[in-house]
Structure formats: C-alpha cells, structure tokens
Amino acid sequence: MLKLTLLKPLLLLFALFFLQSCSLCTAADTISIAHPIKDPEEIVSSGQTFKLGFFSPGNISDNRYVGVMMNIPSQTVIWVANRDRPLRDSSGFVTVSEDGNLVVMNGQKQILWSSNVSFPIANSSAQLLDSGDLVLRENSNGRILWGSFQIPTDSFLQDMRLGGNTNNNIKLTSWRSPTDPSVGNFSFGIDPLRMPEFFIWNGSKPYWRSGPWNGNVYIGVPGMSSGYQNRFELVNDKGSVFFTHSFFNDSASMYYVLSSSGILLENILYKGSANSKITWTSLRSECDVYGKCGPFGICDPQHKPICTCLRGFEPTDKEEWDKGNWTGGCSRKAMLQCNMNNSSVHNGKPDGFLKFDNVKVPDFADLVEFLKANTEEQCGNLCMQNCSCVAYSYNRGIGCMHWSNGIIDIQQFSFDGADLYIRLTFSELDHVKGKRKQKAVVASIVSIGSVFIAISAYFVWKCLTKYRGKASRMGVLLDNIDQPKIEELPLYSFETLTKATGNFDLKNKLGEGGFGPVYKGRLLNGQEIAVKRLSSSSTQGIKELTNEVVLISKLQHRNLVRLLGCCFEREEKMLIYEYVPNKSLDVYLSGSQKSELLDWRQRAFIIEGIGRGLLYLHRDSRLKIIHRDLKASNVLLDNELNPRISDFGLARIFGSNQDQANTNKVVGTYGYMAPEYAMGGKFSEKSDVYSFGVLLLEIVSGKRNSIYKDENDLSLIGYAWKLWNDNGAIKLLYAPLSDPSMEMEVMRYIHVGLLCVQEMAKDRPNIPTVLSMLNSEISELPPPKLPAYTARLCLSNNEFSQLSLDSVNDVTITSVQGR
C-alpha cells in the first residue's frame, strides 16, 4: 500500500514527462521500427477514439500488459496483446520486428507476444484505427497483413466480425478474472455448423444461447424487436458466416463484453461521455443459464420453483428434482401412440400438439426445407407425420423448425419469444381446456399415407379455428415488426458511391429501371448494395425529397427490398438499396432458361410473398403506399427465393403523393396498368390489385403478358379468360409443371388471378381478401367477370399514350415504359 502511494505521483510525473517529450513525436497512431513505443508511451487513433498503450489491471500487481483502450477517462480495455505473458516490470516496449511482425518485448528483448504473421514481410508498420482495430500494413502497398479484430479478446465492437468456419472461428474469450486478462473459461461466438445463433460456452459446454437469428432479431432474446437501436447483421462470406453489429445513432456506439464470469454485457457509450453504461446482460435470471431445467423442463423466472416439467412430463429423478437439482430433467408420463405398436393403450386416439406461447425455443432445432413447409400449418403437418418429431415451431424469418430428441433450454418469457408446439399423447391433451398459456391442437393421421381424418369434430374444429386465427394474427404481427427507429436516413457521399460502383462502370449495371439505371456496388466494409441513379425528373426540392425518402426507408418487410440510404449531391439523386442476388422475376418468365427453375410450390410461394408485400404497403405500414408500377421486373428474388418488391414509394416522389387520387402523372408499365389508371389516371389499392393479378397469371403460366400473343390475338389475360370459360384453365399452367395432385390449388390461384384483373375496380378483391382466397381461408370464390384487355393491344407505347390522351382530357402520360 505504502509502496503504491509513493509510486503513484512518481509515475504521474514520469507520464507527464513522457507526454511532453512525446508531443514532438510524429505518427501518433503508428508504430514502426523507427517509432517503437516504450512503457508508458502510447499511440492514439487519428480521431482520438482509441489508444494503444501499457496498463496494469486493477491495482493489485505490477504486471504490465499492452492493449487497446477506449480513449476515455475510464480507459476501458477492449483488446490485450500479451494476455497470457505479462511484462513483469515497466521496461517493456512495442515495436515492429526485423521480420515485419508487431511484437511486445521486455527489457531483455525477449519476445512475449507477436502478431505472428507467418511469412516475413520485412517492411511494415502498425496503425491503430478509429474503429479500434490495430492493423499491420505492408509499407510498400498499404496492404493489411493482420488486424487485432481477427483475434479479439473479450470485446465485440462495431465493425468487428464474429464467426467464420470450422477452421477459423472468431470468438470472444473472457478474462480469467477482472484483474487477470489471461484466457478464461468462457467464450462467445457462433457454431458454424449450426443455425446462426450466439452461444456463450463454459469450456466446451454451452452456458447461454441467444436463440436462432431470424434476420431481424435473435428469437431467444426478448425485447430486441422494437425500439432496439443496435442492428445485427449476418454476413455470408464465401462459406463463412459472421455476425456484425452497428448502432443507428452516430452520437453513441455500442459494444459487447464477455465478463470473466461468463456474462455478456451490452454497453452504450455516448460521444463525449466519460463512461459507458450497461444496457443489457445475458444473465437476467437463473433461467438464462443453458439447460437449467434439463430435458423437457421449462424455466419460468416468475414462478417458484423456477423449473417445472412440461405438461405430460414428470421428473426423471423425483427425489433430486424436489431438492432443486433439475439437471436430470423430465420424462414422458405416457408413451406416444406414434412410437407404439399397441393400440389398446390409448384406444387408438391420436397424438396431438400442445402449444406454448412466448417461449425460448429449445436447442438443436432441425430446419425443414422451406419449400416443404412454408406455413405454420405445413410445419405442423410434417411434424405430425414424422414419429421422430417431438416438437415444432414456425417463424417467418427462419421457417419451420423441428426437434427430434430430448428438447432442452426452454424458457417462459412474458413477451416476445416463439410459439412452440410439443407432441403429446391424446390422454394428456384431453383435459387441457381453457388454460391461458397452453392450448391443445389435435390432429390425427392414419398410418398408411398421410390423410388427415377427424377423430373428434370438436377438436378438429377447435384446431382449425385456432390455426387460422393464429396464422393470420401471426402474419399481422410479423408484418408489423417495428424496426428500430431511424430519425435520419444514412447519407452516402457521392464519392463513396463512385468508389463502390467502380465509377458507375457499365460492368456493374444491373438494369435500367423505371426511374433510372441501377448499379451494383460494394462498400469498403464489403457490403453489397444496389445504387439507383435517378434521372432527375422529380420536381420536388431536396428537403421534400429527403422527407419522402426517409418515410419510404421506414417501410421494412421481408417482401420488400430495403432502402438503405440516399445521396443527393452535385445534382445527383441516388437511392441505395440492399443488393438482392437472384435477379428479378421477369428473368424467370418465358424466353429464358431460368424459367424452368421454379416449380409449382416455389411459384405459389412467390405469389403469396408478393401479396404479403403488397398487404404491408396497403394496410400494415404506417404509411399507406400504392405501388403503381408493380411488375415482374420490379420483383426481385433473394437467396431463399423470397420475392422482394422494389421501387415502391417512388411513384410518390415522381407522381403525386395522395393515397387515392386522380393524377396527371401516370407512372406505370404497359400491360400491368388497370384500365382506370392507364386511361383516367385514377389509382387506388385496386389498381395495384390489377397489376398483382397480371403478375399472378404470368407466374402461373410462365409467360409475359406484354409479349404474349396467341393465334386469336388474345392477350395473356384474354387467353386465361377463354380457357376459364372452356373449363380448361388448368392448361394455363406452365406445361412442365403439370401434376394432377396440385390441380386444385393451381385452379384456385388462376381463379384469384382472374378476380384481380376484372374490368371494374369495385369488383376486384382487396389484398387481404386476395391472400385469404389464395390460402383458402375463403373457400367459396365468386365467379370472375370479364377482365380488362382481353384483346391484345397492338399498340406501341407512343400510340398507347396517344390513345390515353385522346380518350381522357387533361391527362398527360409522362412515364409509360415498355419493358
């Protein structure tokens, strides 16, 4: 103690001396052979955010470590170089060695730590960046040879990547204790062989899990879905999977620290503030400890005791369980019918599923191929048919999850989480009635084939109403996922975009959309983007334009292309979108080899997805949007063949922005425009429904409306209408797809398509009704009336505009594009 108190002022004096003598040193953020640093010197990143220097954690030892610290009074350490081999005194220094590696040496010139790049580089220097990354560069060409973000210690900063592949998996590792930075027992990261999800491990055993990533949130972390300002992102880089995160508000940053006791701490640091604040921790209750209640146990922090067995299960070891040793978990009270060969036991009554609301889904989910199950109902049916499936859960962002062994790590949340269905015997479900949290869903299969039969009309009815109600409620719920608030839209500089697109190189041009050319680009951080360079026909000022773009950027939905930001600079107006890899839908229509790539299920999935995107635009978003130019080339397909609608909201900028109105600016595409819009400039939800109908018929038939022509001069719509009246509508289906088992469904889709393209707007269903019709919630469909444009319009665009001009006074067609 005495020694310390005496030393302190001395050290301080030394520090002051060095600081002063060092204010003359140049290259304050760089270390090289010529400019090593010696304890207690330091380097500071150019923006003053981080520094690299020597420290002794706590006050308990003379051990010295070299690390990167936040340049704030608390000097929070975010990375340590020589964590396992401390310097024993203050004679250490950091330099670049002869072979070009960054090294930490003691006074005897022994290397305690090295960046350990295996090939010799000879001429290099290390620089501390404002992101906190310490990088080693080759001097001759600036190439980065090594970076501290590749071997993090216990902190996960913005711009850092955790994850990778089985050979190189980047994880955080905890300190051994708050005063000992050596490698501790806990690590944090992802398992590259499993669904993307964060784990904390204690040694090799899981200690906490986040629940799977659904594209927006980790579904086992309640509270992420609304008002949460930190955005995680999954990066798929040549077979390696990483998570990164970034904060929405430039006035603060967020970072995560894995504490030496295995708790992940989320911290926020406001610009200019002296300390960061903890905003969340992974251990909010005992229930957050992995597998607390063992297999088939459920943990509820609000309940005493916290562990109970799931309904239908009892403690495996009753004595231990009652003592509070829950690790043995629970076992079934009665064997499942499915696994038995002895029907007398349950009178042949079928197994069913019991629903648990708001739970953390168990570990070890198997993901069912999304084409086999892309609704909750299909997910449940598949599970029912497979005796080894003991539970299922469906999430729109993830798809259908099945569990086949002992299920472990279930927690009861009070909000968020998932609906989990667990397979139970009939006898267990029988007396489950009216309980709030637990609802029975019973269905039954005959062992031969997979035909569902009704055992009890009451139960089947209950089941159906529940499924239906649930499905639509869930649709609305998920469609409404409130993204974190963005008050301001990211502005990209012209320079950034020029670089990203290789100076708008023709090679990078993705296409020419209605409002200007679109280029593919890649930002410095590797993110791929699509840049729409608007041809300046907007009459709005920059301020109105920005307001409009901010509003549009808030529309975020799985079936919409995300608007990331904009650039209004040097007379340029550009919108930056996420890049969607699988091209637009028109590539898959006739005239391309790709048209054979989509089978019927995929087509139905795409049609429904487009419908959901439109539903969001029309009904569910805060801002009602009439698209006005829905067409195949405005629907992009992502990696999972999810359709993503693009160009929504642009008509508001370039046309007029009333929701339902007459406009003197028609923005649309020949072949997709409803007659009242094309001829009269009158647009509404129903004109979008018309375009949707055309698109539906195109997807089913694999033919393009605008170039389709049959021998009788019928349009695609006219042809569909003729087939319909000749009772041959199934012939509309793209020939290679015909399969009698899906005829009913195909016919229903065509029927709905024809309802959408009816001549009179008032006869067309609205989008919610269209969706209900497609998934047969509405089973009785009205007969379609005569559609618009049954005869092919053999007009060029000019003639078409002329026609409209002649037929309607005061309407100017400014932007009618062919395709």
Ligand SMILES: *[C@@H]1O[C@H](CO)[C@@H](O)[C@H](O)[C@H]1NC(C)=O
């Ligand atoms: C170290 O000692 C100083 C002064 O004695 C005290 O203010 C500080 O809180 C101590 N730090 C730790 C981590 O114990």
Ligand SMILES: *[C@@H]1O[C@H](CO)[C@@H](O)[C@H](O)[C@H]1NC(C)=O
């Ligand atoms: C450097 O790498 C080699 C093998 O690549 C390894 O054996 C050695 O332990 C590493 N040294 C340090 C200090 O990390």
Ligand SMILES: *[C@@H]1O[C@H](CO)[C@@H](O)[C@H](O)[C@H]1NC(C)=O
């Ligand atoms: C290293 O590079 C610097 C700058 O490029 C140059 O001035 C210096 O001579 C080089 N040193 C060696 C040993 O090659």
Ligand SMILES: *[C@@H]1O[C@H](CO)[C@@H](O)[C@H](O)[C@H]1NC(C)=O
């Ligand atoms: C780390 O785990 C070992 C056993 O694997 C245990 O003996 C040790 O106490 C643990 N250390 C800490 C800091 O928890």
Ligand SMILES: *[C@@H]1O[C@H](CO)[C@@H](O)[C@H](O)[C@H]1NC(C)=O
């Ligand atoms: C981590 O694992 C070790 C050894 O298995 C155990 O002793 C320790 O209690 C565990 N720590 C926690 C926080 O569970």
Ligand SMILES: *[C@@H]1O[C@H](CO)[C@@H](O)[C@H](O)[C@H]1NC(C)=O
């Ligand atoms: C807890 O119970 C399991 C059996 O369920 C037993 O194997 C284990 O030893 C028990 N642990 C303790 C600490 O008693």
Ligand SMILES: *[C@@H]1O[C@H](CO)[C@@H](O)[C@H](O)[C@H]1NC(C)=O
């Ligand atoms: C039921 O019994 C038959 C023959 O007795 C056997 O082939 C079959 O595998 C059994 N099924 C199950 C699920 O045990």
Ligand SMILES: *[C@@H]1O[C@H](CO)[C@@H](O)[C@H](O)[C@H]1NC(C)=O
């Ligand atoms: C079926 O189970 C019942 C009740 O456990 C038993 O009495 C009967 O012998 C079993 N039948 C067969 C064929 O195993």
Ligand SMILES: *[C@@H]1O[C@H](CO)[C@@H](O)[C@H](O)[C@H]1NC(C)=O
């Ligand atoms: C049943 O489920 C198991 C485990 O998920 C899976 O391996 C098997 O392929 C499934 N069987 C069928 C017929 O789908």
Ligand SMILES: *[C@@H]1O[C@H](CO)[C@@H](O)[C@H](O)[C@H]1NC(C)=O
């Ligand atoms: C960013 O944070 C600052 C400080 O808390 C706050 O005043 C401002 O409103 C925030 N901006 C946004 C867009 O959230």
